[in-house]
Amino acid sequence: MxxxxxxxxxxxxxxxxxxxxxxxxxxxxxxxxxxxxxxxxxxxxxxxxxxxxxxxxxxxxxFHGAQIPARHAQSGLKNYIADTQGRATAKASATAYIKHLRDGGKQNLVMVGSTGTGKTHLACATAHNLLDSGMFVRYVTSEHLANDISSAYSRKDDTEKSAILRYTDLDVLIIDEYGLHDRSAKSPYILECVHKVLYARYDALKPTMLISNMSLNEIKSDLGDRLWSRFQDGGLSVIECNWTDARTTK
Known part of the structure; x- marks a missing residue:
């Protein structure tokens, strides 16, 4: 200057x-x-x-580093259609969570519900608001996260530790589609990579949003007692999108 x-x-x-x-x-x-x-x-x-x-x-x-899908580049709270009590409650919960993180809170969030209930829209709306506050946010699917970490050794100058650190350093990490393509009977290491990130972010006091089609009980069972206990340490925000698929009811 x-x-x-x-x-x-x-x-x-x-x-x-x-x-x-x-x-x-x-x-x-x-x-x-x-x-x-x-x-x-x-x-x-x-x-x-x-x-x-x-x-x-x-x-x-x-915003570029956040890797928000092009389909949700304009997804915000204002254009989230809260036309039912359930959707209005979900929007209010997301709004409260945004304020919590802006105020320095460290709680994690779990958002569950079937396909087409607007989970990704609401997650990306949360990301946009946090990015506007200057926070470093990253959106990633659980499958992509797992594959990125598991293939770290095949890339020059990269390791599993370095890959996990990239996801740990973020202010907020949004992991979508947990439980959809991140597991295989032949390679349980894939899912283990996701869990390693969750453990690392817990140790670093970094909030994480976990989005899934699984039920809350299924997520609890999938994470296991040890990780589930840590994930809800200090309180856990939960958004349940238990309404029908909006894509098939139009």
């Missing part, structure tokens, strides 16, 4: 007869345009513009 000393010789010519009431300094006649301006005011405008552009750049990087 330029300082006043750097821009004054290039941008301004001779002193003017006017004084800036804000900075109590003599104004100058701008070189080339003939405008009478205050150099301090111009510098403040330039700095404000720089901060605005820097904020926009950071925000763009945050």
């Amino acid at each position: 330029k300082t006043l000393a750097q821009i004054k010789p290039q941008a301004f010519a001779q002193p003017a007869d006017e004084f800036c009431q804000v900075h109590n300094s003599q104004k100058v006649i701008s070189f080339g345009t003939g405008r009478v301006i205050c150099t301090h005011c111009e510098l403040e405008k330039a700095q404000a513009s720089h901060r605005k552009n820097a904020h926009a750049s950071i925000r763009e990087k945050h």
Whole structure:
């Protein structure tokens, strides 16, 4: 960012007869345009513009890094259709969870329900709101997370530890489709990778959102007593989307 000393010789010519009431300094006649301006005011405008552009750049990087699906790029709380009591309750719970995290809370969240009940929309709406707050958020399916970690050794300069750390460092991690494609009788290590991330985020006091078509009891059983106990430590937010598939009822 330029300082006043750097821009004054290039941008301004001779002193003017006017004084800036804000900075109590003599104004100058701008070189080339003939405008009478205050150099301090111009510098403040330039700095404000720089901060605005820097904020926009950071925000763009945050959103790009969040990996929100293109289908849900515009999914927010405002366009989430809360036309039933159940959906209204789910929206209110997501709104409360967003506030909880913005206030520094560390609770995890579980969102369960059958296909087509708007879980991913609500999860991505939560992500958008947290990203707007400057938090580092990542959306990922459980399958992709597991495959990314399990294949770390096949990539140059990557390890399982490094891969897990990438998901642990995030302020908030949203794991969607838990239990859908992240398990195999031939390779139980796949699901183990997801659980390793959950353990690591618990140790790091990082909140995680777990989205699944499984029931709450099925998730509890799937995680096992030890991990389930840790996942709900300090309180657990639960959103149950127990209504019919919106895609098939239109």
